[in-house]
Amino acid sequence: MNKIAPVAEAFDLSTYINSQESKSFLRFLTCGSVDDGKSTLIGRLLYDTKLIFEDQLAALEKDSRKHGTVADEIDLALLVDGLEAEREQGITIDVAYRFFSTEKRKFIVADTPGHEQYTRNMATGASTADLAILLVDARNGLLTQTRRHAFIASLLGVRHVVLAVNKIDLVDYDQKRFEEIKADFESFSSGFDFDSSEVIPLSARFGDNVTTSSEKLSWFTGPTLLEHLENVELGEEHSEAAFRFPVQWVNRPNLDFRGYSGTVRGGSVIVGDEVVVAQSGKTSCVEKIVTMDGDQVRADDGQSVTLTLADEIDISRGDVLAPAHSRPDVSDQFAAHLIWMSENAMLPGRPYLLKCGTKTIGASVTEIKHKVDVNTFDHHAAKQLALNEIAFCNLALSEAIAFDPYEANRDTGSFILIDRMTNETVAAGLIWFGLRRATNVHRQALDVNKKARGGLKGQKPAVLWFTGLSGSGKSTIANAVEQKLLSLGRHTYLLDGDNVRHGLNKDLGFTDADRVENIRRVAETSRLFVDAGLITLVSFISPFKAERQLARDLLDTDEFFEIFVDTTLEECETRDPKGLYAKARKGEISNFTGIDSDYEVPEAPELHLKTAGRTVEALADEIVDRLLKDGYIGSDNTWVI
Amino acid sequence: MGIDSQSHLRRLENESIHIIREVAAEFDNPVMLYSIGKDSAVMLHLALKAFYPSKPPFPLLHVDTTWKFQEMITFRDYTVDKYGLDLIVHTNEEGVKNNINPFDHGSSNYTHIMKTEALKEALTQYKFDAAFGGARRDEEKSRAKERVFSFRSASHGWDPKNQRPELWSLYNGRIAKGESIRAFPLSNWTELDIWQYILAEGIEIVPLYFSAKRPVVERDGTLLMLDDDRFRLEPGEKVEQRDVRFRTLGCYPLTGAVESTADTLEDIVSEMLIARTSERSGRLIDHDSSGSMEKKKREGYF
Numbered sequence: 001m002n003k004i005a006p007v008a009e010a011f012d013l014s015t016y017i018n019s020q021e022s023k024s025f026l027r028f029l030t031c032g033s034v035d036d037g038k039s040t041l042i043g044r045l046l047y048d049t050k051l052i053f054e055d056q057l058a059a060l061e062k063d064s065r066k067h068g069t070v071a072d073e074i075d076l077a078l079l080v081d082g083l084e085a086e087r088e089q090g091i092t093i094d095v096a097y098r099f100f101s102t103e104k105r106k107f108i109v110a111d112t113p114g115h116e117q118y119t120r121n122m123a124t125g126a127s128t129a130d131l132a133i134l135l136v137d138a139r140n141g142l143l144t145q146t147r148r149h150a151f152i153a154s155l156l157g158v159r160h161v162v163l164a165v166n167k168i169d170l171v172d173y174d175q176k177r178f179e180e181i182k183a184d185f186e187s188f189s190s191g192f193d194f195d196s197s198e199v200i201p202l203s204a205r206f207g208d209n210v211t212t213s214s215e216k217l218s219w220f221t222g223p224t225l226l227e228h229l230e231n232v233e234l235g236e237e238h239s240e241a242a243f244r245f246p247v248q249w250v251n252r253p254n255l256d257f258r259g260y261s262g263t264v265r266g267g268s269v270i271v272g273d274e275v276v277v278a279q280s281g282k283t284s285c286v287e288k289i290v291t292m293d294g295d296q297v298r299a300d301d302g303q304s305v306t307l308t309l310a311d312e313i314d315i316s317r318g319d320v321l322a323p324a325h326s327r328p329d330v331s332d333q334f335a336a337h338l339i340w341m342s343e344n345a346m347l348p349g350r351p352y353l354l355k356c357g358t359k360t361i362g363a364s365v366t367e368i369k370h371k372v373d374v375n376t377f378d379h380h381a382a383k384q385l386a387l388n389e390i391a392f393c394n395l396a397l398s399e400a401i402a403f404d405p406y407e408a409n410r411d412t413g414s415f416i417l418i419d420r421m422t423n424e425t426v427a428a429g430l431i432w433f434g435l436r437r438a439t440n441v442h443r444q445a446l447d448v449n450k451k452a453r454g455g456l457k458g459q460k461p462a463v464l465w466f467t468g469l470s471g472s473g474k475s476t477i478a479n480a481v482e483q484k485l486l487s488l489g490r491h492t493y494l495l496d497g498d499n500v501r502h503g504l505n506k507d508l509g510f511t512d513a514d515r516v517e518n519i520r521r522v523a524e525t526s527r528l529f530v531d532a533g534l535i536t537l538v539s540f541i542s543p544f545k546a547e548r549q550l551a552r553d554l555l556d557t558d559e560f561f562e563i564f565v566d567t568t569l570e571e572c573e574t575r576d577p578k579g580l581y582a583k584a585r586k587g588e589i590s591n592f593t594g595i596d597s598d599y600e601v602p603e604a605p606e607l608h609l610k611t612a613g614r615t616v617e618a619l620a621d622e623i624v625d626r627l628l629k630d631g632y633i634g635s636d637n638t639w640v641i
Numbered sequence: 642m643g644i645d646s647q648s649h650l651r652r653l654e655n656e657s658i659h660i661i662r663e664v665a666a667e668f669d670n671p672v673m674l675y676s677i678g679k680d681s682a683v684m685l686h687l688a689l690k691a692f693y694p695s696k697p698p699f700p701l702l703h704v705d706t707t708w709k710f711q712e713m714i715t716f717r718d719y720t721v722d723k724y725g726l727d728l729i730v731h732t733n734e735e736g737v738k739n740n741i742n743p744f745d746h747g748s749s750n751y752t753h754i755m756k757t758e759a760l761k762e763a764l765t766q767y768k769f770d771a772a773f774g775g776a777r778r779d780e781e782k783s784r785a786k787e788r789v790f791s792f793r794s795a796s797h798g799w800d801p802k803n804q805r806p807e808l809w810s811l812y813n814g815r816i817a818k819g820e821s822i823r824a825f826p827l828s829n830w831t832e833l834d835i836w837q838y839i840l841a842e843g844i845e846i847v848p849l850y851f852s853a854k855r856p857v858v859e860r861d862g863t864l865l866m867l868d869d870d871r872f873r874l875e876p877g878e879k880v881e882q883r884d885v886r887f888r889t890l891g892c893y894p895l896t897g898a899v900e901s902t903a904d905t906l907e908d909i910v911s912e913m914l915i916a917r918t919s920e921r922s923g924r925l926i927d928h929d930s931s932g933s934m935e936k937k938k939r940e941g942y943f
Binding site: 013016017020022023025094095096097098099106108120121123124127128248249251252253257259261262263290291292293302303304306317341353355356357358410411414415416418423424425428 | 648652655659690692694695778802807808809813816828829840910
């Protein structure tokens with residue numbers, strides 16, 4: 001029996017502390033379906049390793065009577081199913097972290113829910129785990145989701161797996177049944193590159209072969225689950241990796257000290273080592289490694305320290321320091337696996353925020369190469385990604401960042417995507433390779449630029465982005481504005497939704513994914529026109545905030561002028577100039593904005609045009625007056641001669 | 642006592658420092674909740690390490706219910722002075738005016754008004770967008786599911802079913818105006834880790850953690866200390882001088898003492914190792930019902 005501590009009469013604290021300190025450490029996760037008994041297994045580990053205190057046990061007995069599912073016994077699952085909703089439904093809805101230790105090791109367990117809609121939680125638990133326990137019910141054997149769990153564990157770089165064949169009591173401790181499941185598992189797990197893979201029969205409910213071997217399983221010659229967890233050999237993560245130091249915080253207490261605080265993510269660094277700022281290519285030497293406990297000569301993987309350098313070079317949060325001879329990739333495009341974690345689908349082209357290490361920048365998926373069926377591991381073409389889907393994608397970033405392939409470094413090769421509007425974490429990403437070396441590609445600096453071109457025309461180029469419901473009057477007003485600008489001698493171009501869809505975008509339909517791509521192309525086109533010095537009028541329903549933000553982000557701050565043409569849905573429907581509302585109401589057109597597709601109202605447009613009771617002339621004048629007032633066009637046209 | 646650079650405690654220390662720095666770097670106006678207890682002492686020690694040689698770039702906030710042990714307040718002021726830190730003390734003045742106290746209003750109401758409401762009031766008043774708390778996942782079942790960066794709505798509520806996934810050491814600190822993040826740098830520490838670290842690093846803690854003769858009464862099996870003359874004795878209760886210490890600190894009428902003669906850190910850790918009662922059992926507020934911590938957290942309690 002394992003105990004938390006050998007509590008002897010003459011207790012020697014320092015010996016004890018030393019023994020605690022020399023213990024190794026294992027993070028593992030448990031995955032399995034709702035009824036496989038994960039929570040019971042963890043409860044059993046905590047119970048048998050004496051990690052349950054008396055008062056917790058008393059509460060447990062009380063809870064077991066109220067919610068328990070195992071007749072008169074203590075329901076160990078209730079120890080870990082913490083949230084009230086879970087206890088009522090008898091399921092585990094979120095990742096829970098648990099702690100226990102034995103004489104050999106300290107453990108952190110991530111208990112992750114197994115049913116399909118919570119795959120994202122398993123990925124969360126797996127991202128920091130060294131080992132995964134895949135649970136199956138001996139009566140059911142391997143299920144589709146066992147394959148999924150093995151795949152996700154492998155994808156996230158979990159090095160060791162254990163197949164725990166639970167509820168062996170319910171098949172009468174039958175060796176033959178166990179051997180069948182074992183053979184099944186071995187035939188498919190060999191396809192993954194795990195460092196170790198073990199199959200263990202057990203009963204979490206009765207404790208057979210969890211922490212102590214069982215007479216009922218006398219035919220089984222392997223270790224108990226706990227013995228295996230205590231003895232599985234862990235390679236030192238990143239021990240071979242090159243030194244990486246993502247800068248978290250510039251440490252400037254006074255003018256005499258300038259340090260860079262961060263955590264070593266791979267390799268080690270010694271005072272005097274030459275380091276390079278990966279993104280800028282500037283080099284210097286490590287002068288000091290500073291901590292509150294005194295300066296160090298060396299800093300190893302995982303250590304949080306502050307470095308000072310011999311030279312004053314420009315470094316800020318998000319920069320990565322690395323050895324000059326072993327640099328990370330630096331690129332603004334890479335290929336990666338994405339695990340989609342949001343109810344809202346991922347749409348290529350939609351702008352997201354990407355956090356990699358300590359750097360957060362704009363990013364979008366440029367292409368879904370293929371979606372992975374997590375049950376069959378087949379590849380499929382896809383236009384978008386739904387919750388819990390995994391795909392191999394190309395991503396483009398707003399600037400180049402430093403990274404390593406995930407295989408080489410879990411910390412510098414991983415990222416999350418964040419939705420710009422809701423701020424939720426929508427995806428986890430694992431980088432495979434950079435798509436071009438931005439370090440070697442310098443953008444051609446052009447002498448003739450948009451300022452020069454615009455100056456020639458006497459105007460400040462910009463996009464006037466008209467957004468609003470179909471039939472709100474966008475195109476009519478935009479046409480009137482263009483005519484007025486022309487009569488003032490200004491150079492303009494009008495991109496109209498319907499016209500563009502007949503040419504440039506004729507391959508696109510009206511699904512959400514196509515709408516996003518539609519706007520992306522129009523935004524990119526309008527950027528080119530702005531670069532050409534034109535005042536560009538864009539008249540598009542553009543119902544989604546995220547896409548309007550994408551267009552805004554492509555342009556400089558004062559180049560995007562959003563005009564919300566605000567006409568009520570009732571009014572648009574009454575006008576119905578193209579008869580589209582009537583068709584949509586009859587169900588002949590689907591995904592029609594305002595009817596069965598949302599219009600997200602702009603929160604802070606540059607101009608909010610309420611059209612009710614006003615003429616087109618008056619509305620167009622209001623816009624032109626604003627352009628004059630804000631200096632986009634001059635009040636006279638003397639330079640237009 | 643030194644700690645090996647690759648040891649378990651160092652690993653926890655490095656992770657916590659990383660988290661504390663992420664918060665300082667990503668938020669405009671963070672604050673560290675300082676409750677004066679041992680976990681706060683460790684969290685503050687880690688913050689000092691995280692930014693050395695700079696000082697932590699955020700103030701400490703103490704929500705004073707006016708019912709804390711006097712020694713806690715003395716220790717708080719001593720610590721702030723010693724490290725030259727900024728301290729904000731906030732009290733729910735409305736509650737004081739209405740004489741809200743643990744005797745008349747019950748532990749649950751009292752805690753809600755003087756702790757939860759007071760905390761929310763302070764966070765709103767000072768517009769803090771991130772608040773560090775010293776909570777650990779091993780303390781209680783609902784905390785086991787808490788994120789390191791835990792999102793709170795503009796009304797400071799926690800929605801356990803709608804938490805942001807948290808992978809690797811990548812924390813999502815993006816929030817809209819009025820919303821905030823509670824950051825828990827000690828998430829992966831256990832109570833034993835805390836004590837071992839205090840011992841190894843020589844961190845000062847409030848003397849109440851050490852045994853001394855103190856005036857106590859026994860009520861419903863719990864030993865309560867008479868910290869001042871506001872304590873109301875019930876008929877038949879008698880005050881005794883006993884050797885007691887506290888495993889957790891809060892408002893003195895709601896904090897149970899344990900009988901102990903452990904008066905050194907070494908003794909406390911040794912005692913901890915043979916303890917069979919978890920630390921929160923000394924907090925009366927958790928016992929109202931089994932899901933009570935989750936309820937409090939949803940309402941904004943730390």
